[in-house]
Amino acid sequence: MPGEADNFRGTVLVAVEAAAWAGKGGPGPVLAEMPLKITGAIDAA
Template structure:
């Protein structure tokens, strides 16, 4: 059985803002540059509908703010909204989105040697909570 998902341009923007915003939050919380690069690769390597949306060339990601708090005010609700809107249409794609973002966050947190910084670990927990709030 095939499920057809219908997403608006605004939905696509929400998904991209949420996913790329999560990586931006990790960068703003002090995650290492190499980890941020790996996280971006995770997002561009996604599959399924989520992969198509994240890989599309677009200028609809508008993350603004002068502080981590202002960035989080945009990204965390977008993560919840993206997971919710996918979950309403196809729970598998919601799981795909959640898994992709969590792998990107894990990659951003840094190399396997040692623990991520406390700030990056705290941000990863906030991102996870936003994904789970849907």
């Protein structure tokens, strides 16, 4: 179902971005790039 896939994608990205910003001062370069990598992997599936 396309709607469910979009919902899953959005949920995963929110969780990853929240985790990346949980540290003091925001994410470092590796954590800042992680949402892009995860988005690419989800979109490729």
